[in-house]
Amino acid sequence: MLLRMSTLFVRTLRQDPADAEVASHRLLVRAGYIRRAAPGIYTWLPLGLRVLRKVEAVVREEMDAAGSQEVHFPALLPKEPYEVTGRWTEYGPNIFRLKDRKGGDYLLAPTHEELFTLLVKDLYSSYKDLPLTLYQIQTKYRDEVRPRAGLIRGREFIMKDAYSFDVDDAGLEASYQTQRDTYRRIFDRLGLEYVIVAATSGAMGGSRSEEFLTPTAIGEDTYVRSAGGYTANVEAVTTPAPPAIDFSGAPASHVEDTPDTPTIDSLVAVANERFPRADRPWTAADTLKNVVLALVRPTGERELLVVGLPGDRDVDLKRLEAAMSPAEVETATPADLAARPDLVAGYIGPEKLGENAGLDAKGAPLGVRYLLDPRIVSGTRWITGANSAGQHVFDLVAGRDFLAAAQDGATNTVEAAEVRAGDEAPDGSGPLELARGIEIGHIFALGRKYAAALGLTVLDHNGKAVVVTMGSYGIGVSRVLAALAEAHHDDAGLAWPPQVAPAHVHVVATGKDPAVFEAAESLAATLSSRGIEVLYDDRKKVSPGVKFADAELLGVPLVVVVGRGLAEGVVEVRPRRAGPDGPSAEQVPVAEAPDRVAELVDGLLSS
Amino acid sequence: MLLRMSTLFVRTLRQDPADAEVASHRLLVRAGYIRRAAPGIYTWLPLGLRVLRKVEAVVREEMDAAGSQEVHFPALLPKEPYEVTGRWTEYGPNIFRLKDRKGGDYLLAPTHEELFTLLVKDLYSSYKDLPLTLYQIQTKYRDEVRPRAGLIRGREFIMKDAYSFDVDDAGLEASYQTQRDTYRRIFDRLGLEYVIVAATSGAMGGSRSEEFLTPTAIGEDTYVRSAGGYTANVEAVTTPAPPAIDFSGAPASHVEDTPDTPTIDSLVAVANERFPRADRPWTAADTLKNVVLALVRPTGERELLVVGLPGDRDVDLKRLEAAMSPAEVETATPADLAARPDLVAGYIGPEKLGENAGLDAKGAPLGVRYLLDPRIVSGTRWITGANSAGQHVFDLVAGRDFLAAAQDGATNTVEAAEVRAGDEAPDGSGPLELARGIEIGHIFALGRKYAAALGLTVLDHNGKAVVVTMGSYGIGVSRVLAALAEAHHDDAGLAWPPQVAPAHVHVVATGKDPAVFEAAESLAATLSSRGIEVLYDDRKKVSPGVKFADAELLGVPLVVVVGRGLAEGVVEVRPRRAGPDGPSAEQVPVAEAPDRVAELVDGLLSS
Known part of the structure; x- marks a missing residue:
């Protein structure tokens, strides 16, 4: 192959494009690899297309070598299968929707679980047909709120998505491991550093997922790792519940006047000045902060939520959103607060929230929905709002004066508090470090969610119909190209790994x-x-x-x-x-x- | 490469799918090459994808060998460029349209002239940069009224579209010929028989276009050829205007009672019975038939149109529609006719139509819009409706009693009459034969329409800005695969040419x-x-x-x-x-x- 600069369709730019925030975006545009066609939507010029095809070829070779079979689905899909699984609604405004000339509802698919499930249902019927892993390299769509960073978060992009089909859990585990190993080989061959971290599954569902992140300061994802080998996306970090404390000897709670203490800092200062503690000063960690937020469901429905957490930690909206998926989370507006006069801004206490406010005739909590940080276990003692402007309550004991965080972590708790460097890893493997990365791959043990919803069963050894169990495995192919440019460049320009260079x-x-x-x-x-x-x-x-x-x-x-x-x-x-x-x-x-x-x-x- | 049937993702069917009308559709589904995902939207299974990739590879190799450079555009495009060229409106309901979350208008592109033009404008500025031919192999969308025949007329399909850019007409001609030759090599290599026929340009615009059709009885296109080498899509056949006839000695027209003669056959029978001609019997060719039709513009606007043509020929709606593009043509409804009491069904004559009915103060025709077959030249004599039920007029002379077909073929004439086997070729190269084929390629000398609309100019040798002239060249890649299946199969199944076999x-x-x-x-x-x-x-x-x-x-x-x-x-x-x-x-x-x-x-x- 011989390309001549005299005729090659390329023009290099000496100036950075005005909208480029990150090096990959800046350099890919300046070097004439890509051009923007619309926000988050790019055109591939000859050199860019050559790199893209090489990345695709590596992905394809390794997927084929792992026994996965390539197919190709349409991008324009009818609503019905996505309605059956609930995702037509769950995706909310995050997908492109359209109607055809007859008024039929369609979407531009962001991912294809439903269609793969239906295709396998169409062709296969016996356990003898399994295991099976299918994949495609295909154009996908997401109507991102904020497309950014060029190819890193686009609205039209190229994905490799694969789906495994197994008759039982052991089969899924084997298929999952095969794909996990394949991903390692792919990123190794591409010359792309990565970490594999535990992740949340979000709208995809399923029992377990891991992300492949490539470390970079411009990454949108934050992940943690411990010296002992624990790694997780910060969204997936769980807080170990401390042991419950015996509160039989605890003093009774008492309300104190604490004028002008709407913030944690002002409250701690006043507490230390007027109600000093004998053994040590009060700190923010002694306070229980109740933060009012709004959940926005995919249907557009809005619901208030209060999160209670130790006053020395902020709510991490991304962690809370991951926990509340597919709902999105916003900070509460003045209008939200005005509608609930029982929430006294700056002085909200747990006793008027959720079930603490009592139950209605049907057993539903009377207060605003209330979720607790897992640290608020039974017996912990708190300074917190007394639901009255200028008043706080001291020695309010979880489990005695209000419902404590459930030890099972499932019912009234939420992972919403920020994770901080130095926090202990949930598996006890040491303190956490935080770093940033770009998500280049995500693998999910989906289980039976999609197969059950769409009726994909096969006959097992005994001739009995069993629901198939699935995995789903994605690589952001166009994003990988951007990640390669992030990892391999200097001030003068790009410096491609030889395997993908144009x-x-x-x-x-x-x-x-x-x-x-x-x-x-x-x-x-x-x-x-x-x-x-x-x-x-x-x-x-x-x-x-x-x-x-x-x-x-x-x-x-x-x-x-x-x-x-x-x-x-x-x-x-x-x-x-x-x-x-x-x-x-x-x-x-x-x-x-x-x-x-x-x-x-x-x-x-x-x- | 070794594929094993025991694990290959394929299931053959013994039964034909219920919706399959043609062999390629039937066999591609039965052999497990494709599956329908929605009307006109297909999924490629492993064997189908292998054949598709081989077809693409042949196209790509020949395009590259011809010096064309591959790029890749998005499918999801913003409205604006298509609005500038007018195609946003012209495409009417034939494209998929959607809005993003911010309310911006987008389309799924059916073809990319606008975007290629803008990209070249972005990168290039001098005649020294030209000639240039770019292409892509990419997924395209059309919201067809009637998707049919599997891959032959789909709503999501794969196209190779190429665009040439030249500084002058001679350059365009050379680029056009290069692509034409490249297409010949592509179809030769694919083992696909083809004819190259003159074609109409439709919504694409431009001065000249040719189609590559592969002959098959199930083709949607009808084309003609003469022994002397004339070939054309039937839509592009022009009717040579016969010479004008001296009408100075013609008798005056006379209205006769012809009750119960609403059809041409009944009129000819009555004419021969009651008003016999001395030299020979009257035939349908002596009558002037005026057919009422409705034009539907892309905006949805509806306008009546009367086409006058010899009574022995029917209106060919596809020919008329090609002539009226981008408007669509429908037969007139009872409501259309009821709105125009001046049109006496079965007895419409030219004297009340178009300009024959007089002009208004601004010089616009008072009658319903009226277009004539080119055969209705000055001096021809006709039996036709007298605009009164049960009455016809005899010896009505074109050019004397009503406006004759213009000899320049431009003003009041239309190519709407059916073309019949045995008609003389317009270039005098002998009688025409008719056959059917599938359009597998279409090449257009576009000229300056898009470049002018979107401001694509380059500086010429003298430093003067000149508008670039363009060509556009398409191959329906997925349709070619279907055409190959049509051409290479028997009752037992498919029989692929070795170059594209899976x-x-x-x-x-x-x-x-x-x-x-x-x-x-x-x-x-x-x-x-x-x-x-x-x-x-x-x-x-x-x-x-x-x-x-x-x-x-x-x-x-x-x-x-x-x-x-x-x-x-x-x-x-x-x-x-x-x-x-x-x-x-x-x-x-x-x-x-x-x-x-x-x-x-x-x-x-x-x-």
């Missing part, structure tokens, strides 16, 4: 000497005939400086300069980025250049 | 003898290791009859049966379809089988 070698002819262009042309042709992918800068009226800058921007891993050295019979061969282990610049006699370049390319591709 | 060899192991399965396995592995694509029927509990039927249905070009013959040391090698020039069944010693099969595969692929 070409192996960038031959640059400099100056005006026809002999230089002849030699460069000949070298480019020779390399190309040996199966090496060559980008040849054959432009006649472009200065060496511009050509070198373009080579650095475009990021082909090996650069060969044919120029002044030709008079001494040499060309310069240099890596786009010299590394401690990689090749460095060298002068190579013209006649030996093809062999030397081929050798270097082989080395790069096999490294 | 595998080269179908190895079938029959019986229960473990030695047979061992030998078949070994042969399949050997062939696969030599780069031959093998589909191996390794199913243990399936009868030979079912396996052979599946092999015929699936249509892999070479079948190797490992079975009873193994006892005598031979396997049977046979073509899916024996042809006069192709290989026939032969018994091959096991040890020689790999060489012999490889030789036959080479022969098939190079033929």
Whole structure:
């Protein structure tokens, strides 16, 4: 393959695009790999498409090698299957919806669980047909609230989505592990660093999921890890419930006047000044903060929610939202609060919330819905609002004066408090560190949710119909390309891993000497005939400086300069980025250049 | 490559699907290549996807070889560019439209002229950058009124669309010819017979277009050809205007009572009975029939139209619609007629139509819009309606008693009359034959319509901004696959051309003898290791009859049966379809089988 810069459909830009916040976006646009067609919707130019196809090829080869079979579904799908599983509603405004000329409802699919389930139901009927894993590499759609960072969060994007079908739990576990191993091989081959973290399943459902995150400061996801090997998306971190405390000797609660203490800081200051504690000063951790939020359901329905948590922690909206999925979470508005005069802003206490406010005739809580941080276990003592402006209650004991956080973690608790560096890992493997990453893959043990809803059963060994159990496995292919650009660039431009670079070698002819262009042309042709992918800068009226800058921007891993050295019979061969282990610049006699370049390319591709 | 029937995601059907009208649809579903997801929207199963990718690869290779550069646009596009060119409106209900969460208007693109134009405008600015031809292979959408025939007329389908950009007309002509030649190579390589016919440009616009049709009785398009080499889609056939006739000696027109003659046949019978002609009997060709139709504009606006044509010809709605594009044409309803009491059903004459009814103060015709067949030239004499029930007028002379068809063919004429076998070709190259075909490609010399609308100019040699001239070139990739299935099948199933078959060899192991399965396995592995694509029927509990039927249905070009013959040391090698020039069944010693099969595969692929 031989691409010529003189005719290649590309224009490099010296200026950053105005809307680009992150390096991958900035450089992919500047280097002429992609162009924006609409917010979150991009066009692939020839060089970008070449990289994309190489990423796809790696994904495809590894998926095939793992015994997965490729199919291809439409993007435009009828509503009905998504209605059966409830996702037509659950996705709310996050999917593109449309009507056809006959008024039928359609969506642009964000993921295809329903259709894969129905296809397998159409073709298969026996346990003998399983296990089965199908996949596709296909264009997907999400109507993101805030498309951002170029290819990282787009509205039209390319996914590899795979689905496994098994007759029993052990089969699902094996299929899940196979895909997990396949993902490791894919990202290893692509030269993309990753961590595998426990994750929440969100609207997808299912019993267990893990994300593959590539670490980067510009990542949208925060994850934690402990020295002992615990890793999780911060949304999936669970708070170990401390043991309950015997409260038989606890003093009775008492309400105190605490004027002008609407904040935790002001409350702690007043408490220490006027109601000092004998053993140590009060801290924010002694207070119980009750935060009012609004849940917005996919149907648009709005419900108030109060979260109670220790006053030294904030609510992490993303963690709360993950816990409340598919509802979205917003901070409460003045209108929300005005509608509930029982919520005294700044002085809200648990005794008027949820079940603490009593039950109605049907047994439903009379107060606003109330969920507790798992730390608020029975016997813990708190300073908290007394539901009266300027008053707080002291020695309010969970489990005695209000309903404590359930030890089973299921009923009245919620994972909404921020996770902080230094928090103990839930598995006791040490304190947590926090870092950021981009989600490049997500694997789900779905279980029987979709198969049950859509009636996918097979006959088992005994001729009995059993519901199939499924897994779902996604890789954001276009996002992976952006993640590669994030991981492999410098100030001058992109620096692609050889496996996905748009070409192996960038031959640059400099100056005006026809002999230089002849030699460069000949070298480019020779390399190309040996199966090496060559980008040849054959432009006649472009200065060496511009050509070198373009080579650095475009990021082909090996650069060969044919120029002044030709008079001494040499060309310069240099890596786009010299590394401690990689090749460095060298002068190579013209006649030996093809062999030397081929050798270097082989080395790069096999490294 | 080695696919095993025991694990391949495929199920063959013995029954035709209920909704399948044509062989390609029927067989592609029965053989497990595709499944319907919604009307006109299909899922590709593994074997179908393999064939599709091979068709795409041929298209891609030839496009690349012609110097076209591949890019990839989104399918989801904002309204604005399509509004600038008018196509947002012109497409009417034929495209899928949707709104995003912010209320912005989007469409699912049926074709991408606007976006390619804007992309070139974004990157290029000089005549030195041209010529340029870009293409993509991409998913397209049309909200067809009647999706039909499986992949032949779908609502989501795969297109190769290419666009050329040139600085002048000579450049466009050269780019057009390059694409035309490329299309010939593509269809030749695919083993798909085709004719190239003159075509109308429809909503696409432009000065000239040609279609590539593959001949088949189930085709939606009718085309003509003459012995002298004229070919055209029937929609594009022009009627040569006969010479005008001197009418100075013609008798005056006279109205006659012709009760109960609402049809041409009844009118001719009465005319011959009561007003016989001296030299010969009256025929339908002596009558002028005025047919009332309704134009429906993309905006939904409805306008009546009367077409006048010789009574021996019917209106061809598809020809009329092509002439009236982007408006659609319907037959007039009783309500349409009731609204115009001046149109006396069955007795409409030209004197009350269009300009014949006089002009208003602004010079607009007072009568219903009236268009004439080009044959109604000045001096022709007609029997036609007298605008009064039960009365016709005789010797009504065009050009004397009503406005004749304009000789320039532009103003008051229309190509609406059916074209019949035996009609003279417009270029005088002999009588026309009619045949049917599927449109597999369409190439347009667009000219400057899109570039002018969207401001795509480049600086020419003199530094002056000139509007770029464009061509647009489409191949219906998924439709080509269906056309291949139409062209290559028999009653038993598909019979793919070797270049696009999902595998080269179908190895079938029959019986229960473990030695047979061992030998078949070994042969399949050997062939696969030599780069031959093998589909191996390794199913243990399936009868030979079912396996052979599946092999015929699936249509892999070479079948190797490992079975009873193994006892005598031979396997049977046979073509899916024996042809006069192709290989026939032969018994091959096991040890020689790999060489012999490889030789036959080479022969098939190079033929």
